Amino acid sequence: MKDNVExxxxxxxxxxxxxxxxxxxxxxxxxGVVAIKDISFDIRxxxxxxIIGPNGAGKSSMxxxxxxxxxxxEGEVWFRGxxxxxxxxxxxxxxGIARTFQxxxxxxxxxxxxxxxxxxxxxMKAGLASQALWRGAAEREExxxxxxxxxxxxxxxxxxxxxxxxxxxxxxxxxxxELARALAAEPMLLLLDEPMAGxxxxxxxxxxxxxxxxxxxxxxxxxLIEHDMGVxxxxxxxxxxxxxxxxxxxxxxxxxxxxxxxxxAYLGVSHD
Amino acid sequence: xxxxxxxxxxVTLNGLMAGVLYSLVALxxxxxxxxxxxxxxxQGVMALFxxxxxxxxxxxxxPFAHLINAIFGTEVHHFGWHVPAVLAIVLTMVVxxxxxxxxxxxxxRHLVNQEPIILFMATIGLAYFLEGFGDLMWGSDIKKLxxxxxxxxxxxxxxxxxxLGFGNENFxxxxxxxxxxxxxxxxxxxxxxxVAFSQYTKQGRALRAVADDHxxxxxxxxxxxxxxxxxxxxxxxxxxxxxIMWGAKSGVQFSLSLIALKALPxxxxxxxxxxxxxxxxxxxxxVGEKLFEFSIGPLVGGATENWFAYVLALxxxxxxxxxxxxxxxxxxx
Ligand SMILES: Nc1ncnc2c1ncn2[C@@H]1O[C@H](COP(=O)(O)OP(=O)(O)O)[C@@H](O)[C@H]1O
Ligand SMILES: [Mg+2]
Numbered sequence: 367m368k369d370n371v372e373x374x375x376x377x378x379x380x381x382x383x384x385x386x387x388x389x390x391x392x393x394x395x396x397x398g399v400v401a402i403k404d405i406s407f408d409i410r411x412x413x414x415x416x417i418i419g420p421n422g423a424g425k426s427s428m429x430x431x432x433x434x435x436x437x438x439x440e441g442e443v444w445f446r447g448x449x450x451x452x453x454x455x456x457x458x459x460x461x462g463i464a465r466t467f468q469x470x471x472x473x474x475x476x477x478x479x480x481x482x483x484x485x486x487x488x489x490m491k492a493g494l495a496s497q498a499l500w501r502g503a504a505e506r507e508e509x510x511x512x513x514x515x516x517x518x519x520x521x522x523x524x525x526x527x528x529x530x531x532x533x534x535x536x537x538x539x540x541x542x543x544e545l546a547r548a549l550a551a552e553p554m555l556l557l558l559d560e561p562m563a564g565x566x567x568x569x570x571x572x573x574x575x576x577x578x579x580x581x582x583x584x585x586x587x588x589x590l591i592e593h594d595m596g597v598x599x600x601x602x603x604x605x606x607x608x609x610x611x612x613x614x615x616x617x618x619x620x621x622x623x624x625x626x627x628x629x630x631a632y633l634g635v636s637h638d
Numbered sequence: 639x640x641x642x643x644x645x646x647x648x649v650t651l652n653g654l655m656a657g658v659l660y661s662l663v664a665l666x667x668x669x670x671x672x673x674x675x676x677x678x679x680x681q682g683v684m685a686l687f688x689x690x691x692x693x694x695x696x697x698x699x700x701p702f703a704h705l706i707n708a709i710f711g712t713e714v715h716h717f718g719w720h721v722p723a724v725l726a727i728v729l730t731m732v733v734x735x736x737x738x739x740x741x742x743x744x745x746x747r748h749l750v751n752q753e754p755i756i757l758f759m760a761t762i763g764l765a766y767f768l769e770g771f772g773d774l775m776w777g778s779d780i781k782k783l784x785x786x787x788x789x790x791x792x793x794x795x796x797x798x799x800x801x802l803g804f805g806n807e808n809f810x811x812x813x814x815x816x817x818x819x820x821x822x823x824x825x826x827x828x829x830x831x832x833v834a835f836s837q838y839t840k841q842g843r844a845l846r847a848v849a850d851d852h853x854x855x856x857x858x859x860x861x862x863x864x865x866x867x868x869x870x871x872x873x874x875x876x877x878x879x880x881x882i883m884w885g886a887k888s889g890v891q892f893s894l895s896l897i898a899l900k901a902l903p904x905x906x907x908x909x910x911x912x913x914x915x916x917x918x919x920x921x922x923x924x925v926g927e928k929l930f931e932f933s934i935g936p937l938v939g940g941a942t943e944n945w946f947a948y949v950l951a952l953x954x955x956x957x958x959x960x961x962x963x964x965x966x967x968x969x970x971x
Contacts, residue, residue, distance in 0.1 A: 433857070
């Protein structure tokens with residue numbers, strides 16, 4: 367494991383840079399339930415960082431802390447070398463952190479295209495008045511955003527359903543549209559909560575390939591939650607393992623696989 | 639054409655025009671309900687308050703004159719100027735946006751994630767507060783609202799429809815109020831404007847996003863507080879238009895806030911989340927109650943307009959609880 371923060375080049379030729387995100391002694395409670403117990407870890411620029419652990423371990427909670435949906439009682443979140451003040455989710459999004467949800471949160475009434483376009487909202491500058499009075503600027507901006515969105519739609523191979531209302535799509539495609547919307551924001555950090563849950567083998571393979579391609583082609587840093595050890599080993603550079611709100615392992619897939627606590631935690635639960 | 643039929647047509651046309659106003663008030667409800675799930679009981683009072691403010695500004699009334707005079711022993715009532723209608727409308731809109739901000743900042747912001755019934759109760763409180771506040775600010779006397787909208791019947795329509803009587807001496811052509819005609823045109827422009835806003839602007843897209851899914855909206859960087867202020871401002875604008883129409887017709891008085899109650903059956907018909915539903919629902923209620931009064935009213939001693947809308951809505955509710963265009967109500971779990 368690379369403990370220093372000097373950048374290095376991976377075996378497959380990607381550059382991993384300095385610290386993008388640091389979680390410092392995070393504790394999160396819901397009434398009596400301690401969802402996260404004093405956890406610290408970091409995410410480096412350009413890497414694919416996985417968070418794994420059995421159900422209820424606190425993985426989603428951790429992602430929600432990063433994206434501002436949950437506010438930890440203790441600990442600090444550092445972003446790009448500075449402590450981040452307490453932020454609302456929309457402010458976090460505007461900082462360049464996009465996410466998907468474990469239970470899919472799409473705009474069901476809108477088409478795929480419109481859904482992905484909402485991902486561009488943080489990049490749209492034209493004010494209300496100028497949009498009303500000077501359509502030219504607004505239209506130019508709209509066209510630029512449309513072009514970016516169409517590229518992402520091509521990239522994720524969802525051209526065929528561009529105009530389909532999202533509510534009508536099957537589960538696997540919804541997951542892909544949600545990824546498209548997150549990508550449309552051109553995020554610095556992409557948070558994926560169980561991007562492959564509930565998918566069949568073929569869909570899982572597609573999604574794995576997209577995640578790797580996003581990271582490789584756009585250099586996007588990715589933190590993802592996954593239940594399935596096998597998938598995680600293939601995808602990620604480093605892994606955090608959680609169990610009952612505690613961190614029980616942190617390192618490369620190989621290091622984590624050999625960790626006795628991790629093995630125990632995984633033997634203690636049934637999973638698919 | 640037989641005389642009865644001609645009258646029925648005229649009644650229908652007038653019903654349509656009355657319905658436009660119901661549609662407008664209902665539209666204000668739908669905007670807020672769709673975006674935030676709040677049933678805004680104060681919508682009718684907002685129309686009243688907007689109209690009061692407009693008249694007050696136009697007449698150069700000193701706001702809170704009673705209060706000021708009581709405290710300082712002065713006798714101020716008027717600034718002594720008159721503000722042109724267009725400028726006064728703009729200033730009133732500024733007041734309504736301010737109101738939206740205040741509502742969000744001091745009330746709604748503190749009630750996020752509360753049960754809908756709690757939010758509903760809050761808007762009831764808001765309604766009575768605003769009613770009293772409007773009274774305190776502008777006085778409770780009935781005021782005339784003259785923003786330069788045409789009054790009286792449209793002779794043009796009357797003359798050009800007279801031939802429909804085919805020589806019938808008792809038929810002078812359809813009688814339509816010019817104010818109603820203008821109201822219809824303005825309502826149509828308003829609806830087109832709202833649709834254009836929601837389809838073609840960044841803020842409109844954000845608004846639709848919030849109406850669809852709060853979590854997802856947050857994740858793409860939309861500030862819910864901004865959207866709440868925006869929808870309440872839009873609802874305030876719709877209230878202002880409704881207030882102007884009603885005020886120009888019947889004077890600005892507290893009964894104006896009661897038209898909010900007529901919006902209820904409209905919403906039951908049209909569905910709480912559908913803009914086309916609010917429009918069509920308003921027109922159906924308008925036409926329905928006028929036609930019912932015209933045909934059945936004389937048999938039952940009249941005054942059916944007081945209850946017809948509610949009974950129609952009740953019948954409708956039994957057979958199609960989600961309204962004409964409303965989405966099927968499925969509780970999210
Ligand atoms: N919004 C919430 N309110 C109350 N408890 C919560 C909430 N979110 C998560 N929890 C609790 O926190 C713990 C961790 O949950 P979660 O982060 O969803 O786990 P994971 O994603 O690893 O399955 C669970 O006990 C869960 O019940
Ligand atoms: Mg989870």
